[in-house]
Amino acid sequence: MNRSKLLEIKDLTVEYRTDDEIVYAVNSLNLSLHSGESLGLVGETGAGKSTTALSILQLVADPPGKITSGEILFEGDDLLKAKRDFLRHIRGNKISMIFQDPMTSLNPVYSVGDQIAEVIYLHEKCSKAEAQQKAADMLEMVGIPKDRYDEFPHQFSGGMKQRVVIAMSIACSPKLILADEPTTALDVTIQAQVLELMNDLKVKLNTSLLLITHDLGVVAQVCDRVAIMYAGEIVETGTVEEVFEHPKHPYTIGLFRSIPTLDEKVDRLKPITGQMPDPTNLPSGCKFHPRCPHMNEVCTKMKPAMTNVAGTHIVKCLIHEGKLDPTEIMEEVNYVR
Amino acid sequence: MSDNILEVKNLIKHFKSKNGTLHAVDDVSFSIKRGQTLGLVGESGCGKSTIGRLILGLHQATSGEILFNGQDICKMNKKQIHDLRKDLQIIFQDPFASLNPRMSIGEIIGEPLLIYKKVKRAELDSEVRRLMDVVGLSKRFINSYPHELDGGRRQRVGIARALSLNPQFIVCDEPVSSLDVSIQAQVLNLLKDLQAEYGLTYLFITHDLSVVKYFSDKIAVMYLGQLVEIAESDELFKKTVHPYTQALLSAIPAPNIRQKMQRVKLIGELTSPIDPEPGCRFAKRCLYSQAQCVGQDLEFKDFGNSHFCSCCRADELLNTTISQ
Numbered sequence: 001m002n003r004s005k006l007l008e009i010k011d012l013t014v015e016y017r018t019d020d021e022i023v024y025a026v027n028s029l030n031l032s033l034h035s036g037e038s039l040g041l042v043g044e045t046g047a048g049k050s051t052t053a054l055s056i057l058q059l060v061a062d063p064p065g066k067i068t069s070g071e072i073l074f075e076g077d078d079l080l081k082a083k084r085d086f087l088r089h090i091r092g093n094k095i096s097m098i099f100q101d102p103m104t105s106l107n108p109v110y111s112v113g114d115q116i117a118e119v120i121y122l123h124e125k126c127s128k129a130e131a132q133q134k135a136a137d138m139l140e141m142v143g144i145p146k147d148r149y150d151e152f153p154h155q156f157s158g159g160m161k162q163r164v165v166i167a168m169s170i171a172c173s174p175k176l177i178l179a180d181e182p183t184t185a186l187d188v189t190i191q192a193q194v195l196e197l198m199n200d201l202k203v204k205l206n207t208s209l210l211l212i213t214h215d216l217g218v219v220a221q222v223c224d225r226v227a228i229m230y231a232g233e234i235v236e237t238g239t240v241e242e243v244f245e246h247p248k249h250p251y252t253i254g255l256f257r258s259i260p261t262l263d264e265k266v267d268r269l270k271p272i273t274g275q276m277p278d279p280t281n282l283p284s285g286c287k288f289h290p291r292c293p294h295m296n297e298v299c300t301k302m303k304p305a306m307t308n309v310a311g312t313h314i315v316k317c318l319i320h321e322g323k324l325d326p327t328e329i330m331e332e333v334n335y336v337r
Numbered sequence: 338m339s340d341n342i343l344e345v346k347n348l349i350k351h352f353k354s355k356n357g358t359l360h361a362v363d364d365v366s367f368s369i370k371r372g373q374t375l376g377l378v379g380e381s382g383c384g385k386s387t388i389g390r391l392i393l394g395l396h397q398a399t400s401g402e403i404l405f406n407g408q409d410i411c412k413m414n415k416k417q418i419h420d421l422r423k424d425l426q427i428i429f430q431d432p433f434a435s436l437n438p439r440m441s442i443g444e445i446i447g448e449p450l451l452i453y454k455k456v457k458r459a460e461l462d463s464e465v466r467r468l469m470d471v472v473g474l475s476k477r478f479i480n481s482y483p484h485e486l487d488g489g490r491r492q493r494v495g496i497a498r499a500l501s502l503n504p505q506f507i508v509c510d511e512p513v514s515s516l517d518v519s520i521q522a523q524v525l526n527l528l529k530d531l532q533a534e535y536g537l538t539y540l541f542i543t544h545d546l547s548v549v550k551y552f553s554d555k556i557a558v559m560y561l562g563q564l565v566e567i568a569e570s571d572e573l574f575k576k577t578v579h580p581y582t583q584a585l586l587s588a589i590p591a592p593n594i595r596q597k598m599q600r601v602k603l604i605g606e607l608t609s610p611i612d613p614e615p616g617c618r619f620a621k622r623c624l625y626s627q628a629q630c631v632g633q634d635l636e637f638k639d640f641g642n643s644h645f646c647s648c649c650r651a652d653e654l655l656n657t658t659i660s661q
Contacts, residue, residue, distance in 0.1 A: 044517035045488075157607065187380040187544065192588035192600050214517060217590030221597065244594045258522035259592055260551035262574065268529070269551070271522030275487060 005073075006175060006208050007033040007056070012070035014051050014060060014232075021280040025051040027232040029070075030306075035175065038202060038209035040219035040240070042255075043229030046276055049212045052229075053178045056210075057095060058087055075175070093123040096169035100181035102161035106153040112164045113139065113149030119171045138167040142197060159190035163197065170201060176208045183218060195221055216259065220244060225312075228252050231277050231287040238313035248315040250292045286318060296324050341368040341404075342506055342538050343392070348401035350387055357612040361387045363562040364401075364635070369555075371505075374532070374539040376553030376570070378546055378585070382607060384562040385542045386430075389508040392540065393427055394418040405506070423453055426499040430511035432491035436483040442469075442494055443479040449501045468497040473527060489520035493527070500531065508540045513548065525552060546589055550574060555643075558582045561610050561618040563635060568644035578646040578655060581619045617649065625650055 009031040016023040026048040033039050043049045054060045056072055058079060072079040074095065079087065091097075096119075099105040107115055116135035121128060136146045142163040153161055162182060169177055182198070183191040199222060202209055211222055219226050220240060227237040228249065236249040247253045254272035274291040277283055283290050289299040296318075304318045318324055350362040362384045369375045377385045390396045392403055394410055403410040405425065413421065429435035436445055447465045450456050456464045466476055472493045483491055492512060499507055509528065513521040525548065531537060543549050549556055550570055557567040558579065566579040577583050584601040603622045610618075617623070620630040627650065635647040640655075648654070 044519060188546075188588040189380065189584055189603055192590070193603075195590065196600065215590065216518075216592035220592050220594050221590040240594050244592070255518060256592065258518045260522075260525075260547045261593070262547050262550055262586070262589065262591065263593075263596075266551060269522040269526055271526065272519040273523075275489060275520070276517070 004035060005032050006035040008073040010071040012055060013068045014055055015066050015068055016064045017066055018064050023279045024282055025232055025279060029234060031227060033208050033210060035208050036206045038211060038223045040223035040226040041210060041212045041229060042216060042219055042226060044214060044276060046279060047229040048232040049229055050180055053180050053212055056178060057091055057097060092119050093172045094174050095176045096174045098165050098169050098179040098182045101185050102158060102165050105165055106161060108153055111150045111152055116168045116171055119168055123172045138171050142167045158186055159194060162186060162194055170205060173205060174207060178210045180212045198222060231282055235316045242311060242313040248309055248320055249317050250294055251288050294319060298323050340370055342371040342406060344368040344404040346402040349399045350391055350396060351399045359611050360562045360613055365564045367557050367567055369538055371538055372536050373554040374541050374552055376549035376556040377540060377542045378549050378556060379559035380544060383559040385559055386510055389510045389542050392508055393425060423502045424505045426504040427508040427510060428495050428499050428512045431515055432488055432495050435495055436491060438483055441480050441482055445494060446497045446501055453502055468501055472497045488516050492516060492524055506538045510542045546586060563618055566646045569642060572642050572644050578640060578651050579648045580623050580625055625654060
């Protein structure tokens with residue numbers, strides 16, 4: 001597999017400005033994605049996951065959104081400096097997006113087939129008839145019979161609609177798919193079908209995938225690498241093996257402890273205390289410190305840096321930087337699942 | 338008084354629609370012991386919320402009985418239902434839609450107390466503060482409005498409101514599904530603590546099987562208005578009988594990389610609950626369906642340890658230990 005970097009985000013900062021306050025949605029975020037790789041971006045509501053994805057395609061609504069600094073390199077071109085025509089050429093063609101809610105991301109007055117054909121017709125030098133032919137093939141590929149080409153979105157169930165959206169996103173064989181919570185609105189059995197489909201297509205088409213989700217289970221089933229986001233920053237990243245087997249950041253550990261699992265019997269969950277910080281008024285130092293069980297005075301003052309702990313496993317925490325060193329903390333933090 | 342606080346017998350709820358009769362709940366029976374939790378699981382549209390609403394008297398049942406402390410809720414008049422609500426409360430799924438945006442948190446929590454004249458006006462404030470304390474809401478929010486609170490806190494307001502009348506039974510309709518995982522765990526722990534402290538009985542409606550396993554003593558699985566399997570929580574996970582329950586269990590992505598999904602495949606998608614054919618509604622999607630599955634009424638079979646399943650091929654399937 002080609003291991004060149006397909007997408008590289010450097011120091012991305014995005015803010016939403018209103019008359020009386022500034023929401024700091026994404027703060028100096030660094031992220032890279034190789035071709036053929038799938039990365040799970042995990043975080044809770046308001047962590048800045050969707051804003052990151054929207055920034056890549058320059059879809060952040062401006063105003064109030066504003067990308068204040070950073071670079072987004074896609075195949076070496078900085079998308080933040082790109083001209084509008086170039087972006088139009090990229091969107092839906094080289095980078096495509098799957099949105100969370102299949103009910104609202106399809107146009108209700110066009111047949112599903114024509115919506116898929118539109119993408120192909122716009123990006124590929126072909127006749128309308130060829131585009132329609134290819135759209136029909138795409139429908140088959142995601143498991144929808146060709147003869148439903150002329151039906152409208154309201155005639156499809158949620159899972160089928162999400163398949164249509166997936167068909168649309170792969171129609172031009174993109175290099176990168178941004179999937180923003182693609183299965184959150186679906187029932188578990190349907191979710192499993194859609195995940196399986198995405199896994200198959202990933203292998204078949206060798207596309208890279210940036211999967212945004214809050215569900216660690218979905219990441220475990222689909223992704224090669226994972227990045228955990230908190231308050232606009234990535235706090236931990238690594239391969240799924242590294243992060244799932246040896247979570248290091250107190251937030252990641254807290255997330256794992258908050259999920260009831262099917263195979264273990266727990267009497268009581270050990271959730272993270274407190275609430276997500278207010279994005280208009282983020283805590284000083286480490287942004288997680290008000291909720292962290294190992295909080296120390298240093299944490300309120302010093303911003304942690306990205307520290308490499310093993311292989312490609314990187315953690316943003318002062319404990320692992322060695323700024324705090326009581327041994328009992330290390331024992332607790334080196335918790336193995 | 339019997340051991341069962343709630344008994345549902347042959348409950349049926351049909352809705353009339355333009356295209357025919359929608360069978361939302363069809364011949365469902367179960368019971369809940371005092372102080373325990375029954376988890377009601379199923380996918381969207383399987384009728385689980387309808388059951389919750391029927392129990393509260395928010396819908397009128399088409400036929401069947403709902404015995405709460407021995408009294409049939411379906412036969413009650415308005416006055417009786419009004420009195421019943423002192424003992425029977427509900428926590429709704431969406432804490433954004435279930436709180437009146439024009440009332441302050443204090444007013445929302447205090448409203449039931451005033452309606453049922455549980456406290457004097459003068460004591461209202463202190464009682465509201467006590468309830469806020471019980472659910473872990475900071476008292477500074479007493480004059481705030483719902484839009485100022487995040488999802489987790491709003492859900493705590495919903496819980497405080499449900500607790501205000503000191504009920505015996507609470508229907509929790511997907512109380513945590515709109516919350517983030519870290520907040521979800523906090524709310525689940527709170528509900529568990531309250532149950533231990535006040536001896537509450539819960540009907541816990543959810544689509545999330547891992548939550549229900551953590552939370553329930555007994556689990557009932559529904560599919561398109563029919564109850565398909567009911568058993569003690571541990572038993573259900575150890576010995577899953579119904580093919581639908583198996584499919585449902587196998588579809589959950591485990592947050593564990595060593596455990597890849599081995600999905601029991603389902604054919605197609607949910608069929609329509611409008612004028613369904615008699616017999617097992619799951620038959621059309623079931624890998625093991627045969628001619629005998631359609632046409633005859635469902636019959637519950639006992640598998641010991643109060644484990645019941647409606648699948649007519651369950652015996653065979655269990656013996657051959659269904660190969661996936």
